[in-house]
Amino acid sequence: MTRKRLGVLSAIATAALVMTGLTVPSQASTKSVLIWTDQQRSTGVRDASAAWAKSTGITVTVVVKDFGKMRDDLITAGPKGLGPDIVVGPHDWVGQLAASGALQPITSAQINRAAFVESTIKAFQYKGTLYGVPYNVENVALFVNKKLSPTAPATFAELEATWAKLKAAGTANVGLEIPKGDPYHHTPVFTALGGYVFGQGPTGWRVNDIGLYSKEFAANASKLDGMFASGLLSKSSNYDFVQWFNGKAPFMVTGPWNLEKVQKSGIDYMIAPVPAYAGKTAQPWIGVNGFMLSKFAKNKLTAQKYLREVVSTSDFQVAMFKIGDRMPAFKSAQADPAVVASKDFAAFGAYGASGIPMPNIPQMDKVWSDWGNAFTAVADGKATAAAAFKLASDNVKKAVG
Amino acid sequence: MTTIEQVIVKEKRMTTSRWLRVLGWRHLVAIFSISFALFPLVWMASASFDQLGLVSAQKLIPDNIGLDNYRKIFNNPEAPYFIWYRNAVVISLANALLQMAIGACASYALSRFRFQGRKVTLLTILVVQMFPQLLSVTALFVLLAEINQSIPTLSFGSPLALIIIFAGGALGVNAWILKGFFDTIPTEIDESAKVDGASHAQIFFKIILPLALPALAVIVLLSFIGTMNEFVLTSVIMGVTGDPNDLTLAVGLQRFIDGQYDQQWGPFAAGALLAAIPVMLLFLFLQKYVVSGLTAGATKG
Amino acid sequence: MLKWTHKSPWILLKIFLLGALNSFTIWAVPILISNGSYVFAGYFIFATVVIDYVFLSKKRVAGKYIIPGVLLLIAFTIYPALFTGYIAFTNYSTGHILNKETAIEVLISNSYQSAADDSAYPARVATDNLTGEYVFIVQRPTGEITVARKESSATLPRSDVTLAEDGTIDSAIGFKLLSEDEIFAVSDVLSELSLQAGNDEFFKLVDIGIVERLIKTLEYDAEKDIITNTQTGEIYRPNDRGSMVSDSGEELEPGWQSTVGLYNFQRVIEDERYRAPMVQVLTWTFIFAFLVVLTTFFAGFLLALTLNHPKLKAKRIYRSILIVPYAMPGVLSMLTWRGMYNEDNGIINRIIGSELPWLSDPTLAKAAVLITQLWAGTPYMFLICTGAIQALSSEVIEAAQVDGASPSKIFWKIKLPLVLYSLTPLLIASYAYNFSNFNAIFLLTGGGPQIIESGGIAGHTDILISYTYRLAFTAGKGNDYGLASAVSFLNFAIIAIISVYGFRKSKSVENM
Structure with a gap:
C-alpha cells in the first residue's frame, strides 16, 4: 500500500513540474x-x-x-x-x-x-x-576555352572543325563537354538537331505532342551518333566537367552556377551561344x-x-x-x-x-528519366540515336497518356 | 584467463619465422584491407583540397589546391559546422546509449524468460524492420504534424522527439544481435546466482551485462554511426523549423550538394571526412570493452 | 514504516519515472482529445496503463524489460509501416494531397479572376458599428463609394465620408475604420475575405488600403456536390479517384485524397511497364542480396578472426580505420566510386591499364555494384563478427587443438558454425536489408545500364525497389505516394515470406 500511495503522490508532484516545462509557445505575430x-x-x-x-x-x-x-x-x-x-x-x-x-x-x-x-x-x-x-x-551557354579556341564557333560545323584539329594535334580529349545522360545540358544540341519535348499550342504545352523522336530529329539522329563516334561528345563526362577544367576540352555547356569555379580555375574563357546546326538554332531551356x-x-x-x-x-x-x-x-x-x-x-x-521556358507542367517529370536514358544509351554505344530516342518517345507517350 | 593467451604472453621474444607465422601475415592482411578501405577516401580527401571540388578529377594532387572548402564550412554563419558537429555527436551518443539500454533489456527478457508471445515478438522484430524505410518517413511526418498541434515541444525541431523516434527502432537487428550474444552466456551462471538469492535485476546488471560488454560496445558503435549518418528522418524533424542551429552534420552538409546543377562537393567532402573522427575515437575507446568479453568476465563471475 | 536500504534509490527512481509518465499522460491526453487526435490519445493511455501495470506488478518480470521497447516499436516502426500500407489503398499523390473539404475551398478561392485589367481600387477596411461585421469601403474610379459586405453591397452617400489629404477615406459614418496594425492583427481572416461588389463581382484585399474587383469563375453546390463554371456553364462532378471532372473529361486541380481500393496494386500487376522486365529484375535482386551478404560476411568474419590475436598490438588502430567506410555518407562514397569507375579517367582503369566500361556494360556494372558494396558493407560484418568471436568458448577450441585438429578444420568445423549459429537471424536481416538497398543501386548506377530489349524501362543493375520506385515517382503528375506504397508493400511481402521461410528452414526458430 505504501508503495502505491507514494506513486500517486509523486505523480501529482511531477505533474506540476512537467507542465511548467511544456507550455505552448504563443502564435507568431502576423506582422x-x-x-x-x-x-x-x-x-x-x-x-x-x-x-x-x-x-x-x-x-x-x-x-x-x-x-x-x-x-x-x-x-x-x-x-x-x-x-x-x-x-x-x-x-x-x-x-x-x-x-x-x-x-x-x-x-x-x-x-x-x-x-x-x-x-x-x-x-x-x-x-x-x-x-x-x-x-x-x-540558361546554359557555351563556355569556350580561349587557349584552345580563340574565337567562339559561329556554326556547329566550325565547332566540329575546331575539335577535329585539336584531336589531331592531341591537345584535347573531348570537343564539347556535356554531362553524360543529362538531357537538360544536352537540350541545345538536341533542339538544333530538330528534337523537342512538348509542342506548344495557343493555351500552353500540348501534352500529346511529344517531339523526342520528331521527324526532323529522326532525319538527323545519325548526326548525334556521329558526335559520340568522333569523340566530340564524351561518354565519360559528368557534372565536374573535368576535361574542360583541366584544359583538355575547348568547349562545355553549363550555366551561371559554374561561373565562380570557372573564374577560380584561371582558365581564359568566354561565353557564347551554342552554335546552330545547319541553320537550326540550338535552343537552351x-x-x-x-x-x-x-x-x-x-x-x-x-x-x-x-x-x-x-x-x-x-x-x-x-x-x-x-x-x-x-x-x-x-x-x-x-x-x-x-x-x-x-x-x-x-x-x-x-x-x-x-x-x-522549361515546361512547368507536372507531366515534365515523366520525361526526364526516359529522355536521359536515351542519351546514355547513345553515349555508351548501346543503341543508335534513332532507336534510343524512338524508344524514349514511345515510353514517354505511354507514361503521359 | 585462458591458457593459450598466457602461454603466448610468457614467451619473451619470438623468432622471426614464428613472428611471420603468427603475426606477420595478420599485419599483411590488415594493411591490405586498410588500403582497400581507405582507397576511395584518398580521392575524397583530394577533392576536399581541390578549390574546384572535382570529385571525379581523380588527381591525387589537385590542380587548384587550397583550403577554400574548409574555409567554406568553418566560417559560414548559414552553415554553422561546429554546431552541427556538436548536435550530431550529442544526439548520436544519446541515441546510441538509449538504443543499447532498450535493446539490452529486451534481449535479456527474450533470452532468459519464457513468456507468452515471446516467439511472436522475436519474429515480429525480425520481419517488421524489413519494411522499406523510405516511405515510413511520410507516416512519421503526419504523426509529428498531429502531435505538433498539441505538444509542440515534442515535435519538429526537438532533439528529444528525434531520439524517441529513433528509440522505436531499438528493437530491431540490434536486439537480435544482443539476444544471440546473451544466449551464448551459459544459463548455469545465472541459475547459481538465483540460488544464492540474487534478484532478476541483480543478475541482469551484475552478471549478464558485464559479460556482454563486447556486444554492447558493438551495438553502441553501430547505433552511433547509424545516427551520425541518418539523413531522411533527421531532416524531416530538425529541418522543418529552418533554424540552421538545429541541424546535424548529415543534414547540414547535404545543403552543399542539393543544388539542382551546382553541387559543391568540395566542402561536402571536407565536412564528411572530419565527421569520421568521432566515430574512430569512439571505437578506439570502446575496444577495451570489445576484448574484455566473456573470458574476463567468466573468471570473476 | 519505510526503511532505507540499498534498493531505496532505485525504487525512488522508479516511482519518479512512473509519476512523470503518468502526469505527462494526464496532461497530454486532454489536449490531444481537444485537437481531435483520438488515436494518439488512446495510444498514450494504453501505453501508460500497460507500463503502470507491468512495473507495479510483482509478477510481470519479463514485461518490465521488454515492454518499453515494444511500445516504442509499435509507435514508431509498426505504426508507420501500417500507415504506409494504408496509403497504398489511397490516391495520395501530387494533386491529391488535401482532404476534400480543403481541396474544394482551394478550387473556389483560386477561381477568382481580375474583373478587368485595371481593377485595383483604394479602399478601407472597417467594421459596421451595428453588426460588427467586416466591410470594405471602396472608392471606385467614378467617385462612387461602395460598402461591400458579405451578402450585399451598397453605395454610401458621398456626404457620409470625409477624405484625408491624400484622397483616401478618413472616416465614414456608421463604420469604424481599421488602422494598419488592427488589419495586420486579423490579416489571416481579412486576406481570404471576399465581399460583394455588385453585379456578381467581389472585392478582395490586395494590400492595406487596396482591394481588387474580381469575378468568381467556379461555384460549389454542397448539396448536389457539383462545381459549376459560371463563365462556361460547364459542370464538374466528383469521380471515384478524388477529382472533380466535367463530362468532357476535364479535371479540376487540385483533387483530394480518397481511398481507391486495390487500384494501385492493380496498376503494378497489370501495367506492362512493370511486368515486362520483372523476371530479370527479380532474379538480379535475389542474386545481388545473396552475393552482398555472402561476400561481406566472409570478408568481415575473416578479418575479425585475423585481427583477433592477443599479441597483435596494432589491432585497435587497424580496427578503427577499418570501420571508416561505414561511417562515410553514402552519397559521397557512391559519387567517389562512380568517379573511380569512370571509363576514361577513372583511377581503376588507370591502375589496371584497361578501358573497361565499368558502369555501362551489364556484367561489369553488376561487378562494380558488388565491389562497392563489399567496401561499404564489410565494416558492419566485421564489427558484428568481432563481437561474436568474443563469445566463442575458448575451451572448445583448445580441446580441438589438443586433439590435433588442423587450423583449417577448426575454422570450418568449429569457429564458422558457432558464429553462423548465433548470427543466422542477423544474416537474414542483412539479406532483407540488401534486398531493398535502394541507395546502393540508385546512387552508383541509377539502375543502369538500361535493358533495351525489354523496353528500356528497367536497368541491368536495377533491384526491385529501385526500379519500381523510379516508376512510382515519375508516373502520374509527379510523386505517386499511393503507388510507391503499394510497391513497398509488395516488396515487403516478398522478402518477409522468404525470410520467415528461410528462418524456419534454418531451424533457428526452434532454438530461439
Missing part, C-alpha cells in the same frame, strides 16, 4: 513574413529585404531549406500549417505545386506585370493563372526563378505586400543579381548599369533570348 529559400539565395534575400523590413516594421524571416525537398515539403507541410508564406524556387515547380493546391494565384492588381520581361511572367503561369513573381532568368505565395500562408497580406513592395522593384532585382549572377526578370533592372556592365551576363542573356 511578419516567412520565406523559404535554399542556402545559396538565403543571404541575398535577407539582405535585400532588410531596408523594407525596417521601414514597415514587418519582420522578414528567411528560412533555409534543402532545395531538393522544398517543393514536396511545401505540398505536404503547407496544409498542416507548417509551411512558409513565400517560397523561392524555379518556375518549373509551378505545375506540381498548383496542381496540388499549394499556391495562391497572383492577380493582376498585385503586381505590375508589364514591368517584367514577358517570357518570365509566362513561365510562372499554369493553365492561364499566374503563380509567382519572377526575379531572374538562367530557360529557367526562371521567382517568389511564390503559399495557399496556406499564415500572413498572406504581409506576404502580398512583400511581393509588391520588395520583389517587384528594380533595386531588389539588381541586389539579387549581384549575389546570384543571373539576369534579372525586371525590365528596368536589366538596364541597370551594374547589370549592363557584366559581359558574362550579356552573353548568357543574349543566348537565353533564343531559349524556351
Whole structure:
C-alpha cells in the first residue's frame, strides 16, 4: 500500500513540474513574413529585404531549406500549417505545386506585370493563372576555352572543325563537354538537331505532342551518333566537367552556377551561344526563378505586400543579381548599369533570348528519366540515336497518356 | 584467463619465422584491407583540397589546391559546422546509449524468460524492420504534424522527439544481435546466482551485462554511426523549423550538394571526412570493452 | 514504516519515472482529445496503463524489460509501416494531397479572376458599428463609394465620408475604420475575405488600403456536390479517384485524397511497364542480396578472426580505420566510386591499364555494384563478427587443438558454425536489408545500364525497389505516394515470406 500511495503522490508532484516545462509557445505575430529559400539565395534575400523590413516594421524571416525537398515539403507541410508564406524556387515547380493546391494565384492588381520581361511572367503561369513573381532568368551557354579556341564557333560545323584539329594535334580529349545522360545540358544540341519535348499550342504545352523522336530529329539522329563516334561528345563526362577544367576540352555547356569555379580555375574563357546546326538554332531551356505565395500562408497580406513592395522593384532585382549572377526578370533592372556592365551576363542573356521556358507542367517529370536514358544509351554505344530516342518517345507517350 | 593467451604472453621474444607465422601475415592482411578501405577516401580527401571540388578529377594532387572548402564550412554563419558537429555527436551518443539500454533489456527478457508471445515478438522484430524505410518517413511526418498541434515541444525541431523516434527502432537487428550474444552466456551462471538469492535485476546488471560488454560496445558503435549518418528522418524533424542551429552534420552538409546543377562537393567532402573522427575515437575507446568479453568476465563471475 | 536500504534509490527512481509518465499522460491526453487526435490519445493511455501495470506488478518480470521497447516499436516502426500500407489503398499523390473539404475551398478561392485589367481600387477596411461585421469601403474610379459586405453591397452617400489629404477615406459614418496594425492583427481572416461588389463581382484585399474587383469563375453546390463554371456553364462532378471532372473529361486541380481500393496494386500487376522486365529484375535482386551478404560476411568474419590475436598490438588502430567506410555518407562514397569507375579517367582503369566500361556494360556494372558494396558493407560484418568471436568458448577450441585438429578444420568445423549459429537471424536481416538497398543501386548506377530489349524501362543493375520506385515517382503528375506504397508493400511481402521461410528452414526458430 505504501508503495502505491507514494506513486500517486509523486505523480501529482511531477505533474506540476512537467507542465511548467511544456507550455505552448504563443502564435507568431502576423506582422511578419516567412520565406523559404535554399542556402545559396538565403543571404541575398535577407539582405535585400532588410531596408523594407525596417521601414514597415514587418519582420522578414528567411528560412533555409534543402532545395531538393522544398517543393514536396511545401505540398505536404503547407496544409498542416507548417509551411512558409513565400517560397523561392524555379518556375518549373509551378505545375506540381498548383496542381496540388499549394499556391495562391497572383492577380493582376498585385503586381505590375508589364514591368517584367514577358517570357518570365509566362513561365510562372499554369493553365492561364499566374503563380509567382519572377526575379531572374538562367540558361546554359557555351563556355569556350580561349587557349584552345580563340574565337567562339559561329556554326556547329566550325565547332566540329575546331575539335577535329585539336584531336589531331592531341591537345584535347573531348570537343564539347556535356554531362553524360543529362538531357537538360544536352537540350541545345538536341533542339538544333530538330528534337523537342512538348509542342506548344495557343493555351500552353500540348501534352500529346511529344517531339523526342520528331521527324526532323529522326532525319538527323545519325548526326548525334556521329558526335559520340568522333569523340566530340564524351561518354565519360559528368557534372565536374573535368576535361574542360583541366584544359583538355575547348568547349562545355553549363550555366551561371559554374561561373565562380570557372573564374577560380584561371582558365581564359568566354561565353557564347551554342552554335546552330545547319541553320537550326540550338535552343537552351530557360529557367526562371521567382517568389511564390503559399495557399496556406499564415500572413498572406504581409506576404502580398512583400511581393509588391520588395520583389517587384528594380533595386531588389539588381541586389539579387549581384549575389546570384543571373539576369534579372525586371525590365528596368536589366538596364541597370551594374547589370549592363557584366559581359558574362550579356552573353548568357543574349543566348537565353533564343531559349524556351522549361515546361512547368507536372507531366515534365515523366520525361526526364526516359529522355536521359536515351542519351546514355547513345553515349555508351548501346543503341543508335534513332532507336534510343524512338524508344524514349514511345515510353514517354505511354507514361503521359 | 585462458591458457593459450598466457602461454603466448610468457614467451619473451619470438623468432622471426614464428613472428611471420603468427603475426606477420595478420599485419599483411590488415594493411591490405586498410588500403582497400581507405582507397576511395584518398580521392575524397583530394577533392576536399581541390578549390574546384572535382570529385571525379581523380588527381591525387589537385590542380587548384587550397583550403577554400574548409574555409567554406568553418566560417559560414548559414552553415554553422561546429554546431552541427556538436548536435550530431550529442544526439548520436544519446541515441546510441538509449538504443543499447532498450535493446539490452529486451534481449535479456527474450533470452532468459519464457513468456507468452515471446516467439511472436522475436519474429515480429525480425520481419517488421524489413519494411522499406523510405516511405515510413511520410507516416512519421503526419504523426509529428498531429502531435505538433498539441505538444509542440515534442515535435519538429526537438532533439528529444528525434531520439524517441529513433528509440522505436531499438528493437530491431540490434536486439537480435544482443539476444544471440546473451544466449551464448551459459544459463548455469545465472541459475547459481538465483540460488544464492540474487534478484532478476541483480543478475541482469551484475552478471549478464558485464559479460556482454563486447556486444554492447558493438551495438553502441553501430547505433552511433547509424545516427551520425541518418539523413531522411533527421531532416524531416530538425529541418522543418529552418533554424540552421538545429541541424546535424548529415543534414547540414547535404545543403552543399542539393543544388539542382551546382553541387559543391568540395566542402561536402571536407565536412564528411572530419565527421569520421568521432566515430574512430569512439571505437578506439570502446575496444577495451570489445576484448574484455566473456573470458574476463567468466573468471570473476 | 519505510526503511532505507540499498534498493531505496532505485525504487525512488522508479516511482519518479512512473509519476512523470503518468502526469505527462494526464496532461497530454486532454489536449490531444481537444485537437481531435483520438488515436494518439488512446495510444498514450494504453501505453501508460500497460507500463503502470507491468512495473507495479510483482509478477510481470519479463514485461518490465521488454515492454518499453515494444511500445516504442509499435509507435514508431509498426505504426508507420501500417500507415504506409494504408496509403497504398489511397490516391495520395501530387494533386491529391488535401482532404476534400480543403481541396474544394482551394478550387473556389483560386477561381477568382481580375474583373478587368485595371481593377485595383483604394479602399478601407472597417467594421459596421451595428453588426460588427467586416466591410470594405471602396472608392471606385467614378467617385462612387461602395460598402461591400458579405451578402450585399451598397453605395454610401458621398456626404457620409470625409477624405484625408491624400484622397483616401478618413472616416465614414456608421463604420469604424481599421488602422494598419488592427488589419495586420486579423490579416489571416481579412486576406481570404471576399465581399460583394455588385453585379456578381467581389472585392478582395490586395494590400492595406487596396482591394481588387474580381469575378468568381467556379461555384460549389454542397448539396448536389457539383462545381459549376459560371463563365462556361460547364459542370464538374466528383469521380471515384478524388477529382472533380466535367463530362468532357476535364479535371479540376487540385483533387483530394480518397481511398481507391486495390487500384494501385492493380496498376503494378497489370501495367506492362512493370511486368515486362520483372523476371530479370527479380532474379538480379535475389542474386545481388545473396552475393552482398555472402561476400561481406566472409570478408568481415575473416578479418575479425585475423585481427583477433592477443599479441597483435596494432589491432585497435587497424580496427578503427577499418570501420571508416561505414561511417562515410553514402552519397559521397557512391559519387567517389562512380568517379573511380569512370571509363576514361577513372583511377581503376588507370591502375589496371584497361578501358573497361565499368558502369555501362551489364556484367561489369553488376561487378562494380558488388565491389562497392563489399567496401561499404564489410565494416558492419566485421564489427558484428568481432563481437561474436568474443563469445566463442575458448575451451572448445583448445580441446580441438589438443586433439590435433588442423587450423583449417577448426575454422570450418568449429569457429564458422558457432558464429553462423548465433548470427543466422542477423544474416537474414542483412539479406532483407540488401534486398531493398535502394541507395546502393540508385546512387552508383541509377539502375543502369538500361535493358533495351525489354523496353528500356528497367536497368541491368536495377533491384526491385529501385526500379519500381523510379516508376512510382515519375508516373502520374509527379510523386505517386499511393503507388510507391503499394510497391513497398509488395516488396515487403516478398522478402518477409522468404525470410520467415528461410528462418524456419534454418531451424533457428526452434532454438530461439
